[in-house]
Amino acid sequence: MTQLEVDPTTVSAPAGLAGLVRSWGADPSADTLHELTRRADEIIPLAFEQGDDAAELEAQRFLYEVHAHRILPPWSPHWRDYEHPTIVDVHRRAGDAWLARDRRAYGADLEVPTTPKGFGEWATEVCEGHASGVTHPLFDFLAEKATFDQLAAFLGQETPFDIHFGDLVALLLPGIHGGQKIELAHNFWDEMGNGAVERTHRRLRLDMMARVGIHGEAYLSDVDGYWVEELRMANMYFQTSSARSLAPQSIGMLQATELVVPGRLERQIEGWRRVGLADQEMVYLLEHVTVDVEHAEGWLNHVIAPLAAERPDMLLEVGIGIMRRLDCALAVCDRAMRELP
Ligand SMILES: [Fe+2]
Ligand SMILES: [Fe+2]
Known part of the structure; x- marks a missing residue:
């Protein structure tokens, strides 16, 4: 099994970070919280340090899933509560790792006029x-x-x-x-x-x-x-x-x-x-x-x-x-x- 496949015996939610948060109820179990953190620890470096395309797709889906739902008001039929501290933390870490990658790509060499x-x-x-x-x-x-x-x-x-x-x-x-x-x-x-x-x-x-x-x-x-x-x-x-x-x-x-x-x-x-x-x-x-x-x-x-x-x-x-x-x-x-x- 590759790192990106999910072992069905350890995860009952649909595969992927976005799938995990989508399947959360109002009160996620300790196992669910643990699984999100564990998977994020695995996916984030693969996606943004090692150039793994499947991992980046998973990370970008998760980033978007949370961004797009978080700006909705709670009366929207699509609203989901994505304010749980574990989601907020994982979301922030994924975004920061991506930003760090892009800063490495552009920040060092870019010179711009300053007037x-x-x-x-x-x-x-x-x-x-x-x-x-x-x-x-x-x-x-x-x-x-x-x-x-x-x-x-x-x-x-x-x-x-x-x-x-x-x-x-x-x-x-x-x-x-x-x-x-x-x-x-x-x-x-x-x-x-x-x-x-x-x-x-x-x-x-x-x-x-x-x-x-x-x-x-x-x-x-x-x-x-x-x-x-x-x-x-x-x-x-x-x-x-x-x-x-x-x-x-x-x-x-x-x-x-x-x-x-x-x-x-x-x-x-x-x-x-x-x-x-x-x-x-x-x-x-x-x-x-x-x-x-x-x-x-x-x-x-x-x-x-x-x-x-x-x-x-x-x-x-x-x-x-x-x-x-x-x-x-x-x-x-x-x-x-x-x-x-
Ligand atoms: Fe415009
Ligand atoms: Fe427009």
Whole structure:
């Protein structure tokens, strides 16, 4: 038996860290608590120090399972109580080990300009020139060749991060004030459909998902159906926008998102039109082609530039956030090109 297989005589819950916490009752037994800790001790170093893909999938599923449920209010039908100290501890350890791995990958060699103007130019150049951008072969495929079902499969896979975007911006709001707060609030208000419930981005996305046959609650009820690369994407935003110490990384990630999304969406829109979707059925995609161009500029000038002026020492972290996000997006594109065609 390999290390990753679960001995059925010692574990009665479904395999995996996420399976273990999902099967907890209101009052987990000492054995259950012990099993979660034991398995975490085994999986975390395998996933984030030894490059074991199966272990990383298990760890990312667990990270996402807890992040996505922990932001729900208790009246949600999907709510689960994931505040038990053992879950909180294991979740924190898994996230920290992952962060340490990424810091080893990016922190040491990354050099970023430390003036507002210089950093802005660097960020724009890095994002626009990155291999995860519109020049990735995935976007030609989606625009020119993908079937309806393949386009839908990609849209479905992108759900764990996309569906949470408004909440992720909201998580960043506390404790930030002045012009930066206004820019965050502006971005958030666009997520809120500028006050029109049917125009909220979440609603627009759910409408499009319903139209193309994607189950609207799968991002909570079918976590195991997502590629590890997509779970990583959602988890890195949850991680950096919920820990205040990582807010600079979150700011970098959001900058990268706003800069790269419009071009990538245009190719998907082309694809959807080609397979017969009407524009009014993909308002979600069309909306982001325009608003994200404004968001990218606003974010750079009103969130990052003031930070750069006040605390240039924070820019390395912003840069790490940008790089983590871009490379994560590239892994998504590569995975999609292996899975979809
Ligand atoms: Fe949005
Ligand atoms: Fe945006």
